[in-house]
Amino acid sequence: MAIPGIRSDPFPAFNFLVSLIDSSSVLGSITSAINFVAGGGFTECSGLESTLQVEEYSEGGENRFVHKFPTRITYSNILLKRGVTLSEDLWNWHASYINGNGKRRDGVIILNNELQIPIKTWVFKRGLPLxxxxxxxxxxxxxxxxxxxxxxHEGLELISAGTALAQAGEAISSAF
Structure with missing residues (x-):
């Protein structure tokens, strides 16, 4: 949706936040929400990818093409990189699985524009630190x-598609 007076250039990829959410309990979700910004110090996030697999069927007597039917969706692993700090949260999450008591986490990846307004939000489900x-x-x-x-992880979902920017654009255009 085009907004009058607002350019729709592609967004730069450097302005993003990442948060890992302990969704195994209500208390864990609340604690994760409070610490949301603390998880955002990543320098790189890659692997936002899903692929539709197909099954091919060769129909007898039909030699011009092969039928292709969609089957499953597969998701790439997400790779997070950040500078080493005093925080040991990533190591601790991975080590909890080494010690046999790890818990899966959901994750939120938010792309912001230059004004720090969220533009796109991806959520992954049931993450496991490989x-x-x-x-x-x-x-x-x-x-x-x-x-x-x-x-x-077991699924990737796009939650918002520029809703915040569209609302800001409407507010700006109605003010004039």
Missing amino acids: KWTGPTFNAAQSAIAVETLEIM
Whole structure:
């Protein structure tokens, strides 16, 4: 939907927040909501991908094409990277599975525009920390120490498609 007077350029990919939500209990969800911004310090988020698998069927006597029918959706793993800080939350989540008492988490990934208004929001369900990777140390470089977490999940959903921007645009246009 075009908004008069508002350009609809593609949004830059550097302005995003990520939060991991303990959805196993009501208390965990409330605590995660309170700490929502604290989880947002990631420098990179990749793997927002879903693929529709198809099954091919060769019909007897039909040699011009092969029928293709949709079957399942598969989702790529989400890869989160951030600079190493005093927080040990990613390591602790992964280590809880190593110790046999881990809990799955849902996650929210929000893309903001330059005014910090949420534009797109993706939610993944039942995340599982597959792989934690610590920083690479090299005394010859002055790079930031980065930790990586790979998360497998069971579904990805787009929650909002620019609703906040559309409402802001309507508010601006009605003011004039």
